[in-house]
Amino acid sequence: MNVLKVSFVELNARERIKSLLDEGTYRELLDPFDGFESPHLERQNIVPQSDDGVVIAKGEINQQPAVIISIEGNFQGGGIGEVSGAKIAGALELALRDNKEGIPTRPILLYDTGGVRLQEANYGLLAIAEIGAAMVALREYTSVIGVIPGKIGCFGGMSLTAGLCSSLVMTKEGRLTLNGPEVIEQEAGIEEFDSQDRQLIWNTIGGEQRYSLGFVDKLADDDVESIKKIIVNQLDHKDTHRFRSEQVDLYRSRIQKIDPSQLLSPLDVRRVWNETVAEKRAGDESDRSEENPDESRGRTWFTGLTDTAKSDDVPSVLCTDKTVGDERIRYIAVVPDSNNRFPRARKGEVGLEEGWAIAHYVREVIEQDEDGNRRAIVAIVDVPSQAYGYNEELLGLHQAGAAAVDAYAKARQAGHPVITLIVGNAISGAFLTHGLQSNHILALNDEGVNIHVMSKQSAARITRRTIEELEKATKKIPAMAYDVVSFATLGALHELIDGVEASHPKCEDIEKIEGRIIAAIASARSGPLDLSNRLQSLQAIDNRLASIKVRERLKELW
Numbered sequence: 089m090n091v092l093k094v095s096f097v098e099l100n101a102r103e104r105i106k107s108l109l110d111e112g113t114y115r116e117l118l119d120p121f122d123g124f125e126s127p128h129l130e131r132q133n134i135v136p137q138s139d140d141g142v143v144i145a146k147g148e149i150n151q152q153p154a155v156i157i158s159i160e161g162n163f164q165g166g167g168i169g170e171v172s173g174a175k176i177a178g179a180l181e182l183a184l185r186d187n188k189e190g191i192p193t194r195p196i197l198l199y200d201t202g203g204v205r206l207q208e209a210n211y212g213l214l215a216i217a218e219i220g221a222a223m224v225a226l227r228e229y230t231s232v233i234g235v236i237p238g239k240i241g242c243f244g245g246m247s248l249t250a251g252l253c254s255s256l257v258m259t260k261e262g263r264l265t266l267n268g269p270e271v272i273e274q275e276a277g278i279e280e281f282d283s284q285d286r287q288l289i290w291n292t293i294g295g296e297q298r299y300s301l302g303f304v305d306k307l308a309d310d311d312v313e314s315i316k317k318i319i320v321n322q323l324d325h326k327d328t329h330r331f332r333s334e335q336v337d338l339y340r341s342r343i344q345k346i347d348p349s350q351l352l353s354p355l356d357v358r359r360v361w362n363e364t365v366a367e368k369r370a371g372d373e374s375d376r377s378e379e380n381p382d383e384s385r386g387r388t389w390f391t392g393l394t395d396t397a398k399s400d401d402v403p404s405v406l407c408t409d410k411t412v413g414d415e416r417i418r419y420i421a422v423v424p425d426s427n428n429r430f431p432r433a434r435k436g437e438v439g440l441e442e443g444w445a446i447a448h449y450v451r452e453v454i455e456q457d458e459d460g461n462r463r464a465i466v467a468i469v470d471v472p473s474q475a476y477g478y479n480e481e482l483l484g485l486h487q488a489g490a491a492a493v494d495a496y497a498k499a500r501q502a503g504h505p506v507i508t509l510i511v512g513n514a515i516s517g518a519f520l521t522h523g524l525q526s527n528h529i530l531a532l533n534d535e536g537v538n539i540h541v542m543s544k545q546s547a548a549r550i551t552r553r554t555i556e557e558l559e560k561a562t563k564k565i566p567a568m569a570y571d572v573v574s575f576a577t578l579g580a581l582h583e584l585i586d587g588v589e590a591s592h593p594k595c596e597d598i599e600k601i602e603g604r605i606i607a608a609i610a611s612a613r614s615g616p617l618d619l620s621n622r623l624q625s626l627q628a629i630d631n632r633l634a635s636i637k638v639r640e641r642l643k644e645l646w
Contacts, residue, residue: 093311097238097261101143101160104198104237107312108156108319113147117645118175118638126171127634128208131564137163140171144179144642149194150320155183158198161240167205168246170567173215174638180222181618181639182646187229194323195226196233197253202268203244204541206551210567213516213541214580214622215635216245217524220490221619223252224497227331231255233322235315236262236295236304243268245520245541251303251490252333255322257315258304260295266486266517267476274546275476276432292482297354301361303332303484332487333494336451339487340444348430348479357482382424384436385512385536385591386470390421392598393468393605404428404436405445409463412602415609416463418453420446422471422522432477438518439475443488446522450495454502464505464609467496469523470512473543489521496525505612507605510572511590514539527612527621528582530604534590537572544570566631579628582608 099107106114118124120138129136141163146155157176159166168176179195186193204212223232234253236242241263242250250256250264258264267275269283282288291297299307306322308315345360387406391397396408404425409418424436433439438446450465457463474485500506508523510531519539523529531537541547548555562569566577576584585604588597615621622628623636 093313095310096312096315097259097310099312100162101141101158101198101200105143105145105156105158108149108196108316109145109147109154110149110151114145115147116143116145117179117642118144122641124171124175124634124638124641126169126208128170128211128565128567132207132561134164134207140169140175141166142172142175144175146646149196149316149323152194152323153192154194154196154323155179156196156198159201161200164205164207166201166240167207168201168203168212168215169205169208170211170215170632170634171638172205173212173219174635175642177215177218177222178639178642180219180226182642184222184226184229187226192230194230194233196235196319197249199234199236199242199246199250200240201242201244201246202240203246206541206547207561208565208567209541210539210575210578211632211635213245213520213524214578214632216249217520218619218622220249220252220493220520221497221525223249224494225501225618227252227254231323233257233319235319236264237315238262238310241265241293245517247486248490248493248517248520251487252331252494254331255305256303257306257308257318257322258295258298259308259310261310262295263289263293264295264298264303264486265293265481266474266489267481270549271542271546272476272478272481274549275473275543280432280476281478291354292478300354300358301484303487331494333490336444336447336491336495339484339491340448343440343444343483346483354482382426384423384470386421386436386468387423388591389470389509389511389593389601390419390423390468392593393466393602394419402441402445404433405442405449407449412606415606417466417605417609418449418463419466419468420449420522421468422446422518430475430477430479432475432480436471437473437475438471438489438521439480440483440485440488443485443492443521447488447491447495450492450499453504454495454499457504462502462504464507464612465496465499466605467506467508467523467526469508469510469514469519471515471518471522472513473515474517474521489517492521493525500525500527501617503617505609507608507612509601509605510537510539512536515543516541527615528608529580530583530585530608531572531576531581532588532590533572533584533586534588535571536590538570539572539575540570577627577631579625579632580622582611
């Protein structure tokens with residue numbers, strides 16, 4: 089007897105959850121009648137939706153307690169704003185609480201998202217950092233299952249969270265990538281990526297391609313029963329290997345074997361991917377000068393704070409340890425490297441090698457300090473963006489970013505004070521990768537310090553607005569603005585530091601910032617190990633009130 093197959097891809101967010109949960113166990117939390125709409129869309133003449141594009145329900149799968157989070161791709165492209173992001177993060181945080189208390193609540197995420205909702209910009213950026221933090225903490229207790237069915241796929245900052253899943257399921261209709269084809273074309277040109285070439289897109293970021301390179305654990309048919317069966321098997325699976333985002337040495341060795349100038353197709357990558365891990369080519373360092381001529385604020389502040397100017401490993405990632413008073417500190421910065429093997433990462437962008445190198449340096453601290461004498465980690469941030477390129481997406485830039493997120497979150501949870509110092513740009517996936525998982529964020533109050541999701545040109549293209557219209561919207565929605573003073577109103581900054589020469593710091597400027605770093609480390613040592621402090625400041629109570637109220641109501645309904 090032939091069983092009629094039901095497409096999972098064609099279902100909406102609510103229908104997808106109902107199709108997975110055991111019959112009669114579906115209980116939705118924060119349904120449309122709770123009235124949690126985005127408070128930021130109507131002011132931009134956008135009609136809000138009563139569930140803000142995210143459906144959360146508790147129930148059972150195969151008689152096991154579960155919470156399923158499903159993103160509705162039909163609303164604002166599945167973009168993550170303040171309310172939708174708080175619903176996801178809040179549900180994961182409550183699942184974490186359950187599991188800590190011995191209540192086995194299994195979290196499942198159904199992705200259909202373009203990443204941060206650009207109309208809410210930094211609200212989405214902060215929410216995605218909180219989602220990632222909760223996922224890393226949850227994996228210590230239970231499997232976190234992600235499913236990418238199709239339609240929209242999984243893009244932007246949410247692709248980093250997909251890279252954090254214990255197990256990731258995808259149909260061949262799905263897509264998984266950090267930078268969307270249109271954004272790559274806008275930032276790097278049509279020669280780098282033609283966003284109209286459908287075959288190129290599927291061969292680079294489609295489900296079959298992602299599965300063949302190991303970025304996905306299970307490739308599923310577009311069928312409800314098939315997907316449910318895989319999820320049940322994954323929930324029962326006991327993890328006996330390291331998570332993908334923890335396999336830093338493996339992926340670094342693979343990337344080192346790649347010659348970007350000769351990369352021709354996904355087939356070439358699969359061949360290299362599956363070869364026995366070889367030693368790094370002797371010629372890798374031959375064309376790199378001893379002294380890096382590339383200047384940036386990140387390099388300037390790293391040198392000023394550490395008396396060190398270069399790295400012995402990846403030239404674009406500076407790392408060194410220094411003792412200041414009683415504190416041992418590891419400083420990490422991403423800087424320009426005009427000789428970078430990957431051309432799209434030559435101006436200080438966070439690319440493949442950068443993401444995996446950050447993960448390596450942070451995990452090294454965790455491993456070396458297992459005796460309990462945990463040093464602090466300071467991320468010096470001046471990153472214009474993540475790298476935009478074909479090679480980057482094909483080789484899993486999202487996974488490199490996820491590895492860095494994983495490492496920083498684990499370090500913080502293990503008791504290492506993680507401090508971010510923003511001295512220049514902190515943009516998009518680069519900032520999520522390097523800086524947003526810290527206990528405390530410090531920023532210089534300077535017009536050269538900019539924090540946002542995307543360049544103005546790309547944001548205008550994606551939202552189909554002019555740059556002038558975008559700038560007008562920032563007057564109504566501070567989270568859409570690029571300046572650090574507007575970002576400070578969201579409550580995520582520990583301190584906005586005035587009176588410092590940001591571009592050419594003097595000795596007294598260095599001493600002042602060093603003092604602020606030491607004070608922040610002391611505060612972090614006595615504070616929470618999660619990111620909850622970002623919602624407790626006076627600014628957050630004023631300007632992230634929806635994030636707070638969503639969590640409060642979720643807790644009542646849980």
